[in-house]
Amino acid sequence: MIYPVRITSAAWRDLEEIHTWIAEHDAPEKADYVLDRLSEMAESIAALPLRGSRPKELPSGMEAEYRQVFFQALSRDLSSCPK
Numbered sequence: 136m137i138y139p140v141r142i143t144s145a146a147w148r149d150l151e152e153i154h155t156w157i158a159e160h161d162a163p164e165k166a167d168y169v170l171d172r173l174s175e176m177a178e179s180i181a182a183l184p185l186r187g188s189r190p191k192e193l194p195s196g197m198e199a200e201y202r203q204v205f206f207q208a209l210s211r212d213l214s215s216c217p218k
Contacts, residue, residue, distance in 0.1 A: 154167075
């Protein structure tokens with residue numbers, strides 16, 4: 136079963152800023168790669184909703200509605216990106 140995943144407007148802004156920063160400071164292709172991997176992470180939560188952790192900074196009672204996952208692009212991962 137696939138569950139709905141909502142990405143908050145603040146998270147979208149963060150993703151846009153991450154993409155822009157990588158594109159400007161490294162390469163647009165690497166920025167696309169990172170964004171694609173982050174999208175895959177979001178899709179994995181839709182399939183496995185208990186996979187992510189609950190954000191501890193949320194007020195009590197809200198944390199059950201939210202999940203977070205972490206992604207780290209390793210330089211060996213990025214070395215296979217087109218330049």
